[in-house]
Amino acid sequence: MTSWGLARRSGASLLIAAACWISPAGARPLSLAPTRDTVFDQVLRDQDAAQDAMQSPQDEVEVPAELRRQVVDYPTREAPGTIIVDTPHTYLYLVLGQGRALRYGVGVGREGFTWSGVQTVVRKVEWPDWTPPAEMLQRQPYLPRLMAGGPGNPLGARALYLGNTIYRIHGTNAPDTIGHNVSSGCIRMLNADVTDLYSRVNVGTKVVVLPARGRDLPQARRSTPATVAAAGTGRGTY
Helix, strand or coil, X not given: CCHHHHHHHHHHHHHCCCCCCCCCCCCCECCCCCCCCHHHHHHHHHHHHHHHHCCCHHHHCCCCHXXXXXXXXXXXXXXXXXXXXXXXXXXEEEEEECCEEXXXXXXXXXXXXXXXXXXXXXXXXXXXXXXXXXHHHHHCCCCCCCECCCCCCCCCCEEEEECCECCEEECCCCHHHCCCEEECCCEECCHHHHHHHHHHCCCCCEEEECCHHHCCCCECCECCHHHHHCHHHCECCC
């Protein structure tokens, strides 16, 4: 077993702050009965294919039905292709248009680490490496200084880098954290879900992160010049 695996077994509770479940509200699932709308039929076929392609023991954890990937009613003025992160309800929406969206369950920042604002996807990486920033190492000195991409990496199967901030939308090797406030500001998804989202969005995609519980929150922390220079190593929070 890797040192990271041992750390997860012996001290995983140190990494996962007290979870805060908030009852989902707003969007309601659509009937998945066949329709003439082939665009949305294709979305459903694609998500089934992505689920099959990314099956792993880590993703076999049972998640509540409302956190599973599904097409929902979601009226919004945002353009199709926009990502909206509903922080208080731990959902991520990919706007499809015509009042619909593809909804995913996510893990969001724990108390004191949530943020809000509008960002852009500037980079996409498969099985990203991870280098924790100095401020994170100060809080958690037991973390590795560099971790290569792979199933044991906390960034999971895919990562979407947001602007010049230290935050990402990424997979996770702790699927039981989906639906909770657990991260240092990044948006976590099941590996199958982030792989599905990764295949649907491009660099330049708009990302809207909504504030927690309607409060005004700090804007996304920007990376330092050193962090930007080290972007190729995957430096940032998770």
